[in-house]
Structure formats: structure tokens, C-alpha cells
Amino acid sequence: xxxxxxxxxxxxxxxxxCLLYNCTKRTLKQNxxxxxxxxxxxxxxxxxxxxxxxxxxxGGGNDTPSGENPSTSSxxxxxxxxxxxxxxxxxxxxxxxxxxxxxxxECEEIIVAQETVAALGHTTDTGTCERCGQSLGIWQTAYYVxxxxxxxxxxxxxNNTQFIGTFSNSAVTDAALTADVVxxxxxxxxxxxxxxGRSPVKNASESYVDEYSITMRxxxxxxxxxxGTLYCGGDRIYIDDKYIDEVLTALQGEGKVLFRIVNxxxxxxxxxxxxxxxxxxxxxxxxxxx
Numbered sequence: 001x002x003x004x005x006x007x008x009x010x011x012x013x014x015x016x017x018c019l020l021y022n023c024t025k026r027t028l029k030q031n032x033x034x035x036x037x038x039x040x041x042x043x044x045x046x047x048x049x050x051x052x053x054x055x056x057x058x059g060g061g062n063d064t065p066s067g068e069n070p071s072t073s074s075x076x077x078x079x080x081x082x083x084x085x086x087x088x089x090x091x092x093x094x095x096x097x098x099x100x101x102x103x104x105x106e107c108e109e110i111i112v113a114q115e116t117v118a119a120l121g122h123t124t125d126t127g128t129c130e131r132c133g134q135s136l137g138i139w140q141t142a143y144y145v146x147x148x149x150x151x152x153x154x155x156x157x158x159n160n161t162q163f164i165g166t167f168s169n170s171a172v173t174d175a176a177l178t179a180d181v182v183x184x185x186x187x188x189x190x191x192x193x194x195x196x197g198r199s200p201v202k203n204a205s206e207s208y209v210d211e212y213s214i215t216m217r218x219x220x221x222x223x224x225x226x227x228g229t230l231y232c233g234g235d236r237i238y239i240d241d242k243y244i245d246e247v248l249t250a251l252q253g254e255g256k257v258l259f260r261i262v263n264x265x266x267x268x269x270x271x272x273x274x275x276x277x278x279x280x281x282x283x284x285x286x287x288x289x290x
Contacts, residue, residue, distance in 0.1 A: 079106070079107065081104035081106070081107070081109065081111060082104060082105045082106055083102050083103075083104065083105070083111060084102065084103055084104065084105035085100065085101075085102055086098075086100065086101035086102060086103060086112075086114055087100060088100040088114075089117075091117040091118065091119055091120050092119065092120065092132065093119065093120050093121060093122045093123075093129060093131055093132045093134070094119055094122075095119055096116050096117060096118055096119050097116070097117035097119075098114040098115065098116060098117060099114050099115045099117060100112075100114070101113055101114035122134065122136055136279075137278050137279025137282070137283065138159050138160055138161045138276060138278045138279070139157055139158070139159055139160070139278055139279050139280045139283045139284075140157070140158065140159075140160045140283065141155055141156070141157050141283055141286070141287050142155070142156055142157075142158060143155050143156075144156065144184075154184070154185050155184070155185050155287050156182050156183065156184035156185065157182070157183045157184075157280065157283050157284055157287065158180060158181070158182045158183075159180055159181055159275075162178040162179060162180060162194075162197075163178065163179045163180070163181070163273055163274060163275055163276070164176075164177070164178060164274075165177040165178070165179060165271060165272050165273035165274060166271075166272050167193070167195055167269075167270065167271045167272070168268070168269075168270050169266075169268050169269045169270075170268045175195065175196060176195075176196050176197050177193060177194065177195060177196075177197070177271060177272075177273065178194045178197045179191060179192060179193050179194065179271075179273050179275075180192040181275055182236075183248070183251075183284065185287075187244055187248075188238060188244075189238065189239040189244055189247055189248070190236040190237065190238050190239075191228070191236060191237045191238075191239070191259070191261070191273070192235065192236045193237065193261075193271055193273075200235045201230070201235070201237070201271075202230075202233075202234065202235045203230045203231065203232055203233060203234050203235075204233070205232055205233075206232050206233060207232065208232065209229050209230065209231050209232060210229070210230040210263060210264075210265070211227060211228075211229060211230075211263075211264040211265070212227065212228040212229070212230065212237055212261050212262060212263055212264055213225070213227060213261075213262045213264050214226045214227060214228050214239070214243075214259060214260070214261050214262075215259070215260045216246075216247065216250060216257060216258070216259055217257070217258040217259075217260075218250050218253065218257055219253060219254055219255035219256065219257070224243075224246055224250070226239065226240065226242075226243035226246065226247075227240045227243070227264075228240060228261065237261065248284070250277075251275070251277050251280045251281075251284075252277070252280060252281035252284065253277055253281075254277060255276075255277060256274050256275060256276045256277060257274075257275045257277060258272070258273070258274050258275075259271075259272075259273045259274075259275060260272055260273075261273065
């Protein structure tokens with residue numbers, strides 16, 4: 001742009017000089033008033049041409065210089081930034097990430113700020129994160145509370161993700177069942193059953209207990225027969241005392257333990273429940289050794 005302006009100005013000056021030369025020759029031959037006026041105009045044009053040449057030589061215009069890097073921008077520091085990409089950092093289950101950003105590689109001014117991406121969190125239904133493969137465990141320790149809703153020293157170990165099973169009776173077969181298993185500091189083992197995932201199995205009687213025949217199958221395929229009791233007005237089946245150690249041993253093993261629970265009087269009522277042992281052994285050892 002500057003070069004073209006300079007060329008045009010020089011052409012203009014050349015033209016003006018030619019005209020001035022011709023007029024000068026004419027003036028020497030004929031010194032008239034009209035010729036003198038023409039001379040004045042030419043002198044003014046000459047001065048304008050000189051001014052144009054000066055402006056062209058000093059620069060001007062806003063065009064980007066040829067060959068300049070297109071990935072640049074002008075910053076507050078007064079120089080032209082050379083952009084450098086700040087790579088994105090992928091978020092994980094436990095660590096936050098960052099979006100892609102940009103900065104100047106020379107002055108390090110941030111051009112596009114990186115934004116924080118929150119940690120994704122673990123996803124699991126079995127005690128192992130489906131995203132990162134970390135074993136999280138589905139058993140945790142909690143504490144009973146007193147009348148002021150303050151925790152006591154009485155602990156219990158419970159699954160933090162409900163176990164999924166099925167139930168059958170005279171009306172349905174293999175319907176949806178969820179369950180919780182609680183082992184407390186008194187070594188009581190209670191199983192809470194929820195038909196359709198919402199209706200707790202209860203004993204509505206105030207006079208009679210419900211007895212259950214229970215078969216526990218361990219990971220090695222061995223079956224262990226035992227009994228359980230649902231007490232009057234209760235909402236959980238307790239493993240009878242003589243079988244508690246047997247169940248605790250199974251839960252501290254590997255894999256999963258299967259329970260088949262059948263109402264001793266109404267044998268059409270049955271519950272099939274897989275219990276994943278996961279981190280039970282570690283959790284139980286931590287509270288019983290203290």
C-alpha cells in the first residue's frame with residue numbers, strides 16, 4: 001500500500017514538472033497574466049505532491065504487512081502476540097481438568113483463559129468404577145444415633161449400594177427385589193428385603209414370628225443351610241445366632257454370596273439375593289480391631 005502511494009505521488013510530480021517546464025518556456029516567450037496564474041497553480045500542485053511523498057515515505061495505512069503470521073493478535077503490552085496453544089487437560093474421576101487456552105509465547109500474556117472442568121466422579125453399581133476400574137468397595141461403617149441425633153459408639157457395617165435380586169410368590173415370578181444387609185457391633189446380621197424395590201417385607205403380626213429357611217451358597221459352590229427370623233412387627237430378617245459366624249466367614253471371602261430365603265410356612269414366598277463381598281473384610285476388620 002505504501003509503495004503504490006509513493007509511485008502515484010512520483011508520477012504526479014513528474015507530470016507537474018513537465019507542465020511547469022512547458023509553461024516556463026511559454027512564459028519566457030509570452031509573459032501574460034493567464035500564464036502567471038497557471039504557474040501559481042502548478043507551484044501549489046508541486047507542494048501538494050511533495051507533501052504526499054512525505055506521507056508515503058513515513059508510512060500509513062492499516063494493511064497487514066506481507067508475510068506476517070496470521071495466528072497473531074495485538075495485545076495490551078503494545079506488541080503483536082504470537083499465539084501458543086495451551087492444551088486441554090482431560091478430567092478424571094478424582095481430578096479436575098482444563099479446557100484449551102491460548103497465550104503469547106513471547107510475553108506470556110493469556111489470550112484465551114483455560115476454564116476448570118469438574119472431576120467426573122466414580123460410576124459403579126458393583127464396587128468397581130466403570131470408568132477408571134478402581135475398586136471402591138460397597139461396604140461402609142456407620143453409627144447409631146441417640147435421642148439427640150448424635151452418633152454413638154455403636155457401629156454397624158452396611159452396603160452403600162443396594163443389592164439386586166428377585167422374588168416369587170403365588171402372584172409373580174422373578175419380580176424385582178432390592179436388599180440391604182446390616183452387621184452391627186452386637187454381631188447381629190439383618191437382611192432388609194424390598195419387593196419391587198420399594199415395599200419392605202414385614203411381619204404385621206403382634207403375636208407370631210415368621211420363620212425362614214435360608215440357603216447360603218458361597219463362591220466355591222458349597223451350600224450352607226440355616227434359619228432366620230422376622231420378629232413381630234419387624235421389617236428385617238435376622239440370621240439366627242448359631243449361623244452368624246458362618247455368614248461372617250463367607251462375607252469376608254472373595255466374590256459374592258448367594259442367599260435363597262424361603263418363608264417356612266408359605267413356601268411359595270421366596271427371595272433370591274446375591275451379596276457382593278467386595279471390601280467387607282477390610283471394613284469389618286477395621287471396626288472390630290479397634
